[in-house]
Amino acid sequence: MSIQEMRRISGEGGRETFELIIGPVHMETENFSIIVTVEGDTVVEAKVNAGFLHRAFEKLAENRTYIQNVPLLLRVCVPDPDHAETAYSMAVEQLLDIEIPDRAKYIRTIVLEMARISAHLFWTFGMSAAVGLYTVGQWSVADRERFIELFEELTGARIYHIYNFPGGVRYDLPMGWTDKLMKVVNYMEKRLKEYDKVFFENDILITRSRGLAKISTEEAISLGVTGPNLRATGVPYDFRKLDPYAAYPYIDFEIPTGKYGDAYDRIMVRRREIEISLNIIKQAIKELPSGPIMAPIPHPLYYNVPPGDAYARVESSKGEFGFYVVSDGSDRPWRVHIRGPSFIHGVQLLEKLLKNVRIADIPVVLKSLDNCPPDIDR
C-alpha cells in the first residue's frame, strides 16, 4: 500500500481505532480510494471515495449525434468496452425499430464472448496479484493478447474497437479469421487446466478466500447486485437466458452458479464462465449464417430518431450493463443514462463486505467483486 495515512481518532478504554486511506496510488484499488477505520487488524467501517474518473458521460452524450456517441460511450467500461457499445446500439435500435440481420447477431455473439473472456483473463491478472501469485498474472495477460490480436485483425483496434454499431456490425469477418479463432479457443481450453493447477485449485487461494466476505442471496438482490457476484450466491440470473439478445436464444449453454456466496465462489464462477464462453464461441462459429451484416439505417453519419425512450441491457462480464436513452425526435439524444454494474458492487456492496475483514484481505475482497472504477464514476 503506498499512499496510506494512519490517524488515531479515539482512544478510550484501551480501544484504539485508526483510519487508513487506501488508494488511489495503489496496485489493487486501481483508481478509487477506500477509507477504512480499523481496530487492531480488523476493519470496523469502510467508506468508498470514488469520483477520480468522473468525465460526465451523461452530459457529453447530449451534445453528440447518435453515431458520434458510440466511440464516446464505449469508454465507460475500460476492460470490457464491447458490452457497452452493444448495449447502446441495442437501445438505439429499439428507438429506430430495426432488427439486425442474423449474421450480425452471430458475429456480435462471438465478439461479446471474446470480450468476456479477455475481461475475465484481465481480472485473473488482478486477482493473482491480490493473492501474490504473479505467475498466473503473467500467463493470463499473455493469453489475453491472443484474443486482442484477433480483435485487432477484425476491427483494427486493440481495446476500443468501435465495432458494434446501431444496425449491426461494421465489418465482415476477414478470410480465415474463424480458423484462427478456433485455434486460440482450443489452445485456451488446454491452457485452463494449467491455470487450475497453479491458481484456481491452489491451497493458498482457497485458504485465503474460502468463507471470506459472504453475502446471502436476499442481501444481494436487495442491493441490486447482478452478474457473477449474484450468481455466486446460487441464483442462475443471467440476461443471456432471461432476456436474450444477439444470438443467445439459438445457442445452448449453462449458467454457472456458486453455493455459499463467498469470495472463492465468486472466483470460481468467473473461471467457469471462461470455459462456457469458449463453448459458446465454438457453437456460434459452427452455425454462422451468411448474409448482410448491417440493417439499413437512415444515414451513415447522422439521422433523426423518433421520439420515445428505450432501455437496453446486456450481461457484461461484470453484471447488468444498461443504457436508458430518451429521444426528443432530433439527431442527438435528449438524455442518456448509464446503468453500470460496478456502481452497486463497487460501492454499496463493498462497504458492507469489508466489515470485520482483516487488512490483508481487503485486496482479495475487492478483486473478487471485480469492480471497474471508470464505470462507477462515469
Added chain:
Amino acid sequence: MMGFQVLETSKLLNYARARSLWIVTFCTGCGGVELPPTATARFDFERFGIISTPSIRQADLLLITGYVTPKTLKRIIIVYEMMRNPKYIIAHGSCPVNAGIYWDSYNTVKKLDLYIPVDVWIAGCMPRPEAILRALVKLMKMVKEGKALGWKRYLENFEFYRKNQDRLFGKDWRKREIEKLRFYIHD
C-alpha cells in the same frame, strides 16, 4: 544549485539512471489497461530495467495514463512532489495533451503542461504497447544524454506552476483536501 550542476554533468550517473527507471503504479484513466500487457510476458518492459514499484519514494518515473480530472490532478501533484529528484513524467494518450475526446467536459484538465512538467508525450487513443515502449526507450535516451530536465523546470518555474495550480483549485487546496477527507470520514 551547485548540487544540480554536479548531477547533471556526471555521465556515469546518467547512464545508471537511464538503465533502471522505476515506475509509480498509479494508473489514471483508461490507458492503465495497456500497462499490464506492456509489463508482462509479451512486450515486457522489465528487460529495460523498468519495474513498477508500489512505493513513491523509490520511483523516478510517473506515467500519466490518460485523462486527468481535477480530483486526480491533486493526487498527481502530491505524488510528483513526494518523488525524489531527478524524476520524469511520461504523458500517455491524447487526453493529457488537449483532453482528447472529452474536450467539452467540465471535469477534465485540458492542458496538463500548465500544472506539471511533462518530459515525453505519446499520441494516440489509446496508444499501443509498442508506442509506450518507444516512449520509454526515448526517455532512456534523453536521461542518458541529460536532456530530460522536467524536474529542473519544475524547480526553476515553481512560482508559475504553483500559480496555475492555485488558480484551478483555489489557494490552500492541500489543507482543504485533508479537511475534506476528515469530513468524509465523520459524516
